[in-house]
Amino acid sequence: MSGTLAKLQRMADQIALNFTAIGKDNAVLATADHIAKFWDPRMKAAIFASDLSILSPIARSAVENLRAGHEPPPQTGATEFNAVDEVGHSDAG
């Protein structure tokens, strides 16, 4: 499990680092939004249960917020998905 947890911690830090340029408060929201939208429940559970002190400050705040049940509204175009009958968005890889 430790190998996977280390990966998750690294992913959370990487996400936070790439949002740093939008300012700390926004970066915390965007990181939390990102993890909420793209991580599977066991990944979330693993990082919630881990020692958050080793995360970067932005990642730590984001994970703490999520763990407390505060899931932010969409923070980027990539997390604003189509509504049920909407045509516009696509995130084709």
Added chain:
Amino acid sequence: MGYEPQADFGTPESRSDESVSLTVDGREVTVPVGTSVMRAAREAGGDIPSLCATDSVKSFGSCRMCLVEIEGRRGTPASCTTPAEAGMVVRTQTPRLAKLRRGVMELYISDHPLDCLTCSANNICELQDTAAEVGLRDVRYGYEGANHFAKSPDLSNPYFLFAPDKCIVCSRCVRACDEVQGTLALAVDGRGFASKISAGQASDSFLSSECVSCGACVQTCPTSALMEKSVKQLGKPERSVVTTCAYCGVGCAFRAEMKGEQLVRMVPWKDGKANRGHSCVKGRFAWGYANHRDRITSPMIRENIDQPWREVSWDEAMRFAADRIAAIKAEHGPRALGGITSSRCTNEETFLVQKLVRAGFGTNNVDTCARVCHSPTGYGLSTTFGTSAGTQDFDSAEQTDVFLVIGANPTDAHPVFGSRIKKRLRQGAKMIVVDPRRIDLVKSPHIEAAHHLALQPGTNVAVLTALAHVVVTEGLADEDFVRTRCDWDEYQDWARFVADERHSPEFLETVTRVPAATLREAARLFATGGNGAIYYGLGVTEHSQGSSTVMAIANLAMATGNIGRPGVGVNPLRGQNNVQGACDMGSFPHELSGYRHISQGDSRKLFEDDWGVALDPEPGLRIPNMLDAAVDGSFKAIYIQGEDILQSDPDTHHVAAGLAAMDCVIVHDLFLNETANYAHVFLPGSSFLEKEGTFTNAERRIQPVRRVMEPANGPIGQGLEDWQVTQLLANAIGCDWNYTHASEILAEIARLTPTFAGVTWDRVIAGEQLQWPVTDAAPQGSPVMHVGGFVRGKGKFVVTEYVPTDEKTGPRFPLLLTTGRILSQYNVGAQTRRTANSTWHPEDVLEIHPTDAENRGLADGDMARLASRAGETTLRVKVTDRVAPGVVYTTFHHPDTQANVVTTDNSDWATNCPEYKVTAVQVTPSNGPSEWQESYAEQARRSRRIAAEPAE
């Protein structure tokens, strides 16, 4: 009925909006301005005999067969070089013309073998047809004079032959090579009677020349001088079916020309707008894998992966798989199950696999190979433009003035589109290449890039930010565009960010290794050179900052006003034929088809009501996360359709460990691929020639895939298309699916997916060129996106901070490895390695700069050990200055090499797309395969054993 070659109008179509009317043989004809008299006559349903004219190349006027009489004009002008004019009165059939044509034909035939009955072009020969049209009955000169009859054929190319005795030196092949393909490998050597077609230098054969075997010359040859060997062997086809190539994301339309269920040849379909009648060596010729002896034709199972395979019935295979899935689900819950959809399979098959996982397994653990290629495109373009599909159709390139090609190698990986880019460059458009390696678009015959930014791998964001710095600080931004189309405040934040001195080309030069002056020139050219279009590939996405790079690209396009009209745009070049479609079909673990997040209650309800099940509201695992979870023991079973993750995904050791940890690996493929070494159930698949459905190409064009032969995975009449196999599995685990044809699945997709609302099977197979969204508002689809406004409001500028990758060179691993593709092989090579394409590329080689090679005592052709912190392999080196000092390059087409043993588990911050393009490595001389290669070869051999007798 029966076989008809596709109509040839003799000269290219004119796209003028203005038209002219003329009279041809008493019939009134109206054609666009610029249309030749020949084409006007043929469009009117008549014909003018011709030999050197064909509608894929410009008129040439050499054969003197197409002469006509025009009232008020002297002589008999060639109709191919005479433009139609208003009021013209043309006569194409008069006694005078007949005499002239017969005389010319007589000369041609005096030096042409009269073995028509045994000729491979018998009845598909334009010379024969033309002789018939002009009524040639006799050759007064006899056949005893000097002639070319004894010339021996060039059989060197594996797919086609050149028979000089059949050549009439019309030069159509030379012009096709020049104008359509742009390789310029052919020439007419000599003059007059001595004229002959020559490939490369005098000492070359077709195979040793620069010829890339695209087939354009063969397609255009009017006789059997250039002919597919398959036609020589099999004879004239008896019917043809329009279908879509299953190789790259260009999605070329082809006519599969058949005799019964035997494919005789694949010929590009001229009405397909993705390729407009052109092809490459893969789609045109490399289809023999469909009948390769390695095809597995029976389902197989085994208790564990140390055992040999046991061939069983479909029923037994499905029972075995269903029992294992049920047991795992009972013990570990649905989230221990998952699946991978294939970007090589049809939309309908992909849709069913994700439906099986979500509705049948009861989990959202479904992903697709886009994870490891263009997932950052999804993230990046969604963030900036609101939608991530490519913004243009391929025709758009015809109006581009400046191409910016970043991390893509179209002439190898998307060859048909590469040829269209080269064509535009020869017309005067400019090219900027951003790539660590000197690709062919930097310099090749008749084209040369204005700038090549040979950056250090891993510094894409730095280079793009520096380009933006120049655009903003030198006042080159299109602020009018930005004010009307984008969020102005966000633009200003972004402009302040990029204008910072630390983003200047001079400051970043030490990081990017791109000379500041070159970068500035490139930025000025892109911003001021007219229509600027950005094309990019996996050299952008497969980095730890892949998503950031995509956003930086979008920022640059918006800042320079290059969005929303033909000729501009941001265009991801998709690797596989149906990557776009696989994503549209809901293959990602967090979303349903049509890009609706799984957490949205109303979206879920739409599917729940249609499917009659409850869906898990939480996103599932991505491929790398599935493998991590497998190693941890929480992920136990996977159904993989048409995907070879062991070879294609990074960090092979980790992939192998993940697969080995699972209790039920179901591989559904044509061949026992590398992943199947770890499988418990093997389900034989059907090739693209054996099934019905649709593919969606990189332009969002939805095209038909047609069944022209029986699936090989069963006795005659019992073969199954891939969606039928998925349906068997679904029903074995308790679903109640009753699809009888792929069209019914397409109807379900259209019912549940707004972008596909107007798509029907009948429209697709009628040849309608539909690019989604196909809706009431856009019933014919949408070739160019974001016209007049972004689809979701304002374009968003996003600040992209350059964050260097963790993968750094050091004393142990001092070189950077980057990977790519080569023309003749495709992806993991499962298809192309089983064709004669291996003639050109029998093994992966490591490109290394002469200085780095010399420092290591390596000469061209030596074997070398390639090692990273993840693993090591050996392969042959090719010493070349195509790569810069400090950079090495290889391909990943061959499992014996498995370049991905060396690549690491680094990935894109937003999407987990692996960082294939940057790995710190060391290269040292070697005298044999690595220990890993030897043990892997042995393991692969053992795991592919099939028991001779059914086990008791």
